[in-house]
Each structure stands twice: as C-alpha cells, then as structure tokens.
Amino acid sequence: MFSENTIAIVKSTVPVLEIHGETITEVFYKNMFEKNPGLKDMFNMTNQKNGTQPRALAGAVLKYGAHIDKLEALGPAVETIAQKHASLQVTPEMYAIVGENLLGAIKEVLGDAATDEIIGAWGEAYGALAAIFVSREENIYQERENAIGGFRGTKAFRIAKIVEESSVIKSFYLERADGEQLPAFLSGQYIAVQIEIPGTTHKHTRNYSLSNFGDNKYLRISVKKETGKQDGIVSNYLHSHFKVGDELQLPMPSGEFTPTLNTDKPAVLLAAGIGITPLLSMYKDLLLNSKRNIVLIQCVLNGEVQAFEQEIKATQNERVQYVTVFSHPTDADTAKNKHQHEGYISKEILQKYSTPDSEFYFCGPTPFMAKTKQLLAEMNVADANIHFEFFGPQEDLEMV
Numbered sequence: 001m002f003s004e005n006t007i008a009i010v011k012s013t014v015p016v017l018e019i020h021g022e023t024i025t026e027v028f029y030k031n032m033f034e035k036n037p038g039l040k041d042m043f044n045m046t047n048q049k050n051g052t053q054p055r056a057l058a059g060a061v062l063k064y065g066a067h068i069d070k071l072e073a074l075g076p077a078v079e080t081i082a083q084k085h086a087s088l089q090v091t092p093e094m095y096a097i098v099g100e101n102l103l104g105a106i107k108e109v110l111g112d113a114a115t116d117e118i119i120g121a122w123g124e125a126y127g128a129l130a131a132i133f134v135s136r137e138e139n140i141y142q143e144r145e146n147a148i149g150g151f152r153g154t155k156a157f158r159i160a161k162i163v164e165e166s167s168v169i170k171s172f173y174l175e176r177a178d179g180e181q182l183p184a185f186l187s188g189q190y191i192a193v194q195i196e197i198p199g200t201t202h203k204h205t206r207n208y209s210l211s212n213f214g215d216n217k218y219l220r221i222s223v224k225k226e227t228g229k230q231d232g233i234v235s236n237y238l239h240s241h242f243k244v245g246d247e248l249q250l251p252m253p254s255g256e257f258t259p260t261l262n263t264d265k266p267a268v269l270l271a272a273g274i275g276i277t278p279l280l281s282m283y284k285d286l287l288l289n290s291k292r293n294i295v296l297i298q299c300v301l302n303g304e305v306q307a308f309e310q311e312i313k314a315t316q317n318e319r320v321q322y323v324t325v326f327s328h329p330t331d332a333d334t335a336k337n338k339h340q341h342e343g344y345i346s347k348e349i350l351q352k353y354s355t356p357d358s359e360f361y362f363c364g365p366t367p368f369m370a371k372t373k374q375l376l377a378e379m380n381v382a383d384a385n386i387h388f389e390f391f392g393p394q395e396d397l398e399m400v
C-alpha cells in the first residue's frame with residue numbers, strides 16, 4: 001500500500017510528533033475552527049476546552065502512524081470512531097478539511113524540521129486512513145438507510161412525554177414527527193442531539209444513549225442534569241427549556257456497545273450513576289431476546305438519585321438478579337433496606353455475582369470505569385468478556 005520510504009519516514013517521525021502532539025492538535029483545531037466555524041456545531045466544545053478530544057484525535061493518528069505497516073491492529077478502534085463519526089454526520093468532504101489543517105499544523109509547529117518529504121509521507125498516510133473511515137462510514141450510512149424506519153441524515157422527532165426519573169434525571173420520550181416507523185436500533189446504542197441555545201455562538205452537540213428497548217412507539221433518552229463549577233450546557237438546557245411538543249432533529253442511532261444475544265454466558269451489567277442508560281436498554285433486550293442469566297448491578301449515591309428502580313423491578317424475572325450498591329445511603333435508605341451493599345464497586349462484589357465465564361458490560365463516570373477495568377484485570381477476566389461504553393472520548397479513560 002505504501003512505499004518503504006513512506007513507511008520509514010512515518011514511523012521514524014512518530015516520536016517527534018508525539019513530543020509536540022498537544023501543540024500540534026491545539027494549532028490544528030484553532031486553525032480549522034477559524035477557517036470553518038460551522039464545524040464547531042458538531043464538536044463537543046467542552047471536550048475541546050478540557051483537551052480530551054484533541055488528545056483523542058492526536059492519539060489515534062499517532063497510533064496509526066506507529067502501526068502503518070500492520071493496519072489490522074487498528075480494527076476495533078476504527079469501528080468505535082466510525083460509529084461516533086456516523087452519529088455526528090461526518091462527510092468525506094470534511095476529511096479533506098481535517099487533512100489540510102492537520103498537515104498545516106505539523107508544518108507550523110515543526111517549522112523547517114517538517115521537510116517536504118515528511119509532509120508528503122504523512123499526507124499519503126493520512127489519505128489512506130481517511131479512506132478507511134470514509135468507506136466504513138458510508139457503509140454505516142447505507143446500512144442505516146436500509147434498516148427498518150431508516151433514513152440518511154436526520155429526521156424530526158417530537159417530545160411526546162417527559163418523566164422525572166430521579167432528582168437529577170429526566171427521560172424524554174421521542175416520537176417521529178412525520179408519523180413514520182421508529183428507526184430500528186441495537187440496545188446500548190446512542191444518538192446525537194444538536195441544539196441551539198440563544199446567546200451562544202454555535203450549536204451544541206451531545207451524545208445520549210437510548211435508555212429503552214422493545215418500545216415501538218418512542219425512542220427514549222434519559223439525561224442527567226450536570227452541575228458543578230459551571231453547569232453543563234446541554235443537559236441543563238434540556239432539563240429547563242424542553243417541553244412536550246418541542247422537536248429535535250435526530251440521526252439514526254449509532255454505537256457498538258451492544259450485548260451478544262445467542263450465548264449462554266451470564267451477563268453482568270454494571271452501571272454507575274447515569275451510566276445506567278445503555279445498560280437498561282441492554283437489560284431489556286437480553287430479557288426479551290436471549291436466554292442469558294442477567295445480573296444488573298446499579299451503583300448510585302443513594303436512593304434519592306437512583307433512577308429506574310421500579311421499571312427494573314417490574315420487568316425482573318427468575319433469570320435476573322438486581323443488585324444495588326449505594327455509596328452514601330441516607331438514613332431512610334438504610335431503614336428501608338433499599339440497597340444490598342454500601343460503598344463503591346469492589347472485587348468482592350464482582351466475584352460474588354459472577355462466574356468464571358461471565359461477560360461484563362459496564363458504563364459510568366471516569367473513576368468507576370477506571371476502577372472496574374482494574375478490578376476485572378485483577379480477576380484475570382479475558383478481554384473478550386469485557387465491554388464498556390464511556391461517556392466521553394475513549395482516550396480520556398486511558399489517561400486515568
């Protein structure tokens with residue numbers, strides 16, 4: 001695919017690009033957004049500010065450069081990124097913009113050290129990587145278009161119902177505004193929501209997992225109101241401004257965090273906080289469409305912020321064990337015996353509810369994800385039995 005010279009140049013320049021990686025990506029995004037302000041609409045600008053997305057892109061390009069002579073090593077990473085891109089409607093034309101600005105940033109930061117030969121080799125390498133993504137993303141767009149209720153681009157969905165699930169989580173039930181069939185999706189998948197907020201300079205896009213399964217009337221997303229030093233932009237706006245009857249333009253669902261249905265291995269679904277959303281969808285799918293035994297472990301602060309308890313209990317059958325772990329139970333929780341375990345997820349809990357052939361699926365905030373990954377590694381669980389979704393750029397998790 002590449003000449004030996006190109007491979008040699010790309011591999012030998014990975015270390016120097018790594019050293020300047022953060023500066024190059026900063027310059028890259030700054031230049032790209034200056035010249036193409038419309039692209040800000042699709043990026044999560046909070047991830048830009050905190051650096052997780054710039055690092056994710058730089059990390060992916062450099063990993064690719066280091067493996068340029070054995071591209072099969074990229075396999076699963078390509079799928080995760082392509083699914084994310086497809087949810088955001090990335091188009092082939094955008095790859096040319098990214099390529100031009102990326103090579104421009106390398107030149108700007110490295111100066112004379114970035115010879116024409118180096119830029120040429122990286123240009124060739126980027127072109128090949130872009131071609132891999134463009135081809136997979138076009139396949140995804142075609143698969144989605146041909147799916148039941150499928151379409152290309154976005155369609156209008158109307159908010160039919162809003163339900164308060166806990167003091168911090170609201171569910172939005174979404175129906176097709178044109179009355180057509182709901183799109184088919186796999187449990188655990190997510191959609192991208194793009195909204196305009198008056199007084200801000202660009203649109204805001206965020207991913208939300210579909211929290212339901214087997215309902216052919218509504219898609220459902222469940223959003224946690226993010227508060228902190230600065231309140232989360234989109235989640236707070238959805239909570240405070242969106243009402244029944246409002247419309248949202250949505251793409252087809254995306255993602256590859258989905259359970260295997262045709263296996264006998266027990267499924268351990270581990271959720272912390274709002275990470276329950278994809279797992280609740282998977283739980284319902286497994287109940288409906290598999291014979292697997294299911295352990296659903298829900299980790300939350302306390303009973304006040306615990307969502308979906310009744311929904312889970314109402315659907316529970318003999319194949320299901322529902323376990324709750326409260327880190328800070330209230331006196332009322334303790335009095336009512338609302339939780340089985342107090343504290344955080346631990347090896348004891350994981351061992352108690354799993355067998356050597358259990359398959360683990362988990363989702364939650366960064367510390368929970370990092371801890372669970374570490375505990376499963378300590379338990380020598382095979383990689384093939386570990387699956388997770390992270391509510392941000394994957395690379396953020398690797399840094400922990």
Ligand SMILES: Cc1cc2nc3c(=O)[nH]c(=O)nc-3n(C[C@H](O)[C@H](O)[C@H](O)COP(=O)(O)OP(=O)(O)OC[C@H]3O[C@@H](n4cnc5c(N)ncnc54)[C@H](O)[C@@H]3O)c2cc1C
Nearest residue numbers: 046206207208209223224226228232233234235277391392
């Ligand atoms: C695949 C996927 C699925 C997801 N599914 C769900 C889901 O089902 N439900 C759900 O609720 N979320 C989900 N998310 C997360 C969601 O996309 C958003 O990231 C989340 O709603 C926060 O967005 P926001 O605009 O409200 O917060 P942002 O404005 O993006 O802020 C993010 C966080 O940073 C903090 N922050 C912002 N600025 C500052 C600052 N200057 N200083 C300190 N802290 C700051 C905010 O308080 C907030 O906690 C998912 C994410 C992904 C990638």
Ligand code: HEM
Nearest residue numbers: 042043044047053056057060084094095098129130393394
């Ligand atoms: C070969 C080129 C590219 C590579 C290697 C790449 C890599 C990545 C990676 C690693 C992520 C994070 C995925 C995750 O962990 O969730 C990502 C997300 C993303 N990519 Fe790309 N990408 C490329 C091209 C593009 C193009 C052309 C666009 C469109 C302009 C684009 C837009 C996005 C957006 C909007 C996100 C989500 C960002 C966020 O949440 O802030 N990417 N990409």
